Amino acid sequence: MHTLFISDLHLTPKRPDITDCFIAFMRDDxxxxxxxxxxxxxxxxxxxxxxxTEFAQQIKNEFKTLVNQGVPVFFSHGNRDFLVGKKFAKQTGVTLLDEEHVIDLYGNKAVVLHGDTLCTEDLRYLAFREKVHKPWLQWVFNRLPFFIKTRIVRKIQTDTSNDKSNKSMTIMDVTPSEVLAVMNKHQVDTMIHGHTHRPNIHKISTAGHEKTRIVLGDWYTQGSILVYSKHGYQLQCKKFIS
Known part of the structure; x- marks a missing residue:
């Protein structure tokens, strides 16, 4: 018995090596x-x-097949796929989660989230995030022709890449006080998130009590998976298919 966690795959037709690793993970693991x-x-x-696109359908098919095999799939929005909506969920069978969601892991309560909201020093990104999460703006964007949306996204990706290259690693990492605030709000001792691309297991001592923050890795050079069971947990790597 075990539960799997992944994040930050950044799937794109331009990186078939990542896609192949993801498909192997879905079918084998x-x-x-x-x-x-x-x-x-x-x-x-x-x-x-x-x-x-055929690529989008391919990814949706993998989720639908897994769900049909009896494995429930839960999805938390990230900063690059916040437009995944109800139609995607209906087509694939995945369950969309709240921004912060508490789950039970074999008797241990944990809060799961993407992790971008923990980076409170990245003020420019948080301002952008607040803007693009406005329901009215998403409503308008979703009703544009697909080719126009593609052009807009390309511009956003270029601007985001340029902005990121000028930021320090400290700004793009989580704020420790925010981590504790979220854990205390949900009354949990375990947090699991991605976003920072810094896979690690952090032990936090506070008021004589230990909390655990597990950070998932990205899939740029290999697959990164958290395997969590009642016996423990481990961050594992999955090699890209040659």
């Missing part, structure tokens, strides 16, 4: 899990549930 949690940034950028 995920089928034996109690559940699969995808904690954001599954896609390099999800333009909308109306994506007509």
């Amino acid at each position: 995920a089928t034996n899990a109690d559940a699969l949690y995808v904690l954001g940034d599954l896609f390099d950028f999800w333009i909308g549930d109306d994506d007509p």
